[in-house]
Amino acid sequence: MTPVVEIVEHAPAVSLALPDAVGRALAAGGILAAAPDPYAPGRWSLRAGSKVGSVAVGVPGTDEAFTVRVVPKVPVARLFFLLGYSLDPQGAWREGEVEVAEHRDLLPALAHTVERQVDRALRQGLLQGYRTTEESALVVRGRIREAEQIRRRFGATLPVEVTYDEFTADIAENRLLRAAVERLLRLPGVPGDVRRRLLHQRGRLADVTVVVRGQPLPVWRPTRLNARYHTALRLARVVLENASAEHAPGGLRIDGFLFDMNKLFEDFVTVALREALHGAGLTSRLQDVHHLDEAAAVRMRPDFVLYGADGVPAAVVDAKYKAEQRGGFPDADLYQMLAYCTALGLREGHLVYAKGNASHAAHRVRHAGILIHQHALDLDQQPARLLADIAAVALRMLPDLRV
Template identity: 25%
Template sequence: MKQVTLREYDYLRVGQLGEKEVRGSRLAVAIPQSAFDYLEGLLEQEESKQYSDDHTLFLKRRGKRLFQVQSYVGVLQTPCGTQIEILPKISDATKEGNIQSRKILLRMLRYLKDANFKQGSDAHLHKAPMHLLELFMTYFLQEVNTLVKRGVRSDYVAKEENQAFLKGKLLINQQIRVNAVQQQRFFCAYDEYEPNRPENRLIHTALLKVSKLSQNANNQRLCRELMFVFADVPVSKNIRQDFSKCKSNRAMTHYQHPLEWCRLILNEESTVPSAGRTQTISILFPMEKIFEDYVAAMLRKRLGQEYSVSTQEQRKYLCIDPKKFQLKPDIVIRKGDECWVADTKWKMIDENEAKHGVSQSDMYQLYTYGKKYGDNCKGLFLLYPKNKSFVESIRFKFDGALWLECLPFDCEAKLKSDPVSIKSYLEGCDYI
């Protein structure tokens, strides 16, 4: 299997698979010419568009034969079979660091909104470390296996056939046209109860794709067993149409998670613009969104029920007459009439740099939030991932009683520990 692993903002170049060279503070990782040409085609396709869409390409051109990956994490497979794994820039670019980065990423993904990672387990990371694509396929197979144990649903399928016996309703026009000579046969219309329904067709199609991609023996074995269960179900001939026909009712609730995985595996939800290519796979997520959702989830766990935590709140406007330029702070924490506004920034800052590495535009943004939320706003926070160069909070005073606190958020902390001691700031800061 042709696999390469790199981190956010590393480079991709043409060369012998996996070769690495240092370029500044980043690594340039080599991939085959065929894989590079495929990525170049994606980039040219996106650059040639005259309009914007939901896709923000995870690559940027940094020279004639050099690409830089952006702040997206996950895995991409090219038609030639090369798998490109992109990990967050949390740990060092070593084998042990990559394992740690995968573990942290999977933990954070469980709290990503509209993504199905809540059922995942880290157990296999310790037994046999896998690349992300293999891990994602493991989660999918676990979900389908759970579905099979709860029961594969069947449905009534309308059929019209020329039979040797009368079954259902006799179609007179077809009977006269087809059986004028063979009068012993009957052209009938009837409903048959069988598992050939769109949900099962999609799962069978995804299992077939996983069987061709997986290199793990346990995954291959489980995939064969599950494909045997769906052997009487045909594969999907129109994936998008079958997704539109999927039913959502109480009898089908246990299909929800497997179908979400099917959307990812069959590229119906992808950040890569080649979403219709079923021979490839791309499961990529913006790291800024992962970090924001993870921080919000951890704050809800840490603060308890006395505080409410909302994300992307849309209550305030920069201009009030007319109401224009809506403000959308990442996180708003409320307790009664009081509130605290926080923004998450997926950026490795260095407290020893000028201005401590904090962006001036971020300061303007938080200052605006503080002013627009008025006297009810008791504090402002910028939450950055904790790293070796940023381990203690940094405080800035604006004017009056308005302060801003830059806090290091520990992504490596276990869920039952405190990833950020924000409650102590809410309950003990002198500006409350």
């Protein structure tokens, strides 16, 4: 039986008996903070950060394997709302439409959700489209590639180097879905019933080219024709972009799936703010590059910058997935926001945290007159309440605007 180690994100470190090779692999993979326990030989001190999910570490040539599961503090159903909203705030996919309540762990819930969305996408059959194909043929089809014909055939009549547009199901959308299904089937911890349904979906996509791991993912664009695929495709990209690297440090194999809660929270806050301020005649940019100094040598990338009608920065926001400690939020965040406000010429700045002891606090900087707001969002509440709290943050930004 494979041992399972369960750790809660950002919880105090725990001491566990682990083979040294496994401990070193966990530390080298950046999965969590791992170090030998100085007080207990043969044990390792493990502490999870903001990455949640599940990874398996197996030693080749033995039956020994370890599964490390990092449990998010946010309920899985709420986490999926944050994910769904950040992917498509106007879409129909919402917490109520995704049956995650029966799956309390992240990976089973994700696999279940992806399989259900793939099934919905393929219910009317595989989407087809035109794909440009280049090949050698015995008959002329499409256009002759004259340069290739001369270079490769030296004047020979046959075969002919041709290029043509083929109407096929082997298109980017279906390739992405198959890649996500294949990836989930390789991950440890997917329930048996979900795995059987994923195998069924793989069968439906059997004629689609498999995306080779390490190659760029196929590019797709949302259109009216592929509308029924949108949710499944966005979830497929989440699976493929958040899969942990398969590698073998020191003869060990690590495979799994990890969400970075820092990025998930940042994506949710910035998208929700953009939606809350929609229609105000303003422009918002996410991760916009600015510079602290006049020589443009020091780069800054605030999470969210709002611009007025004149194109001048009007408000700045940075999202921090941190819980308030007894001594308050880290002072370094205040210094960072002060730098943003100074460089952008703003009177106020806004820091948004995942949770805190109070919903709002503000600090006026001496001799600068800059007011820095600290907002705290309780993620463990109903989506409507959470979005209302985001709207309240957006409302506090309005006095900053110079329009």
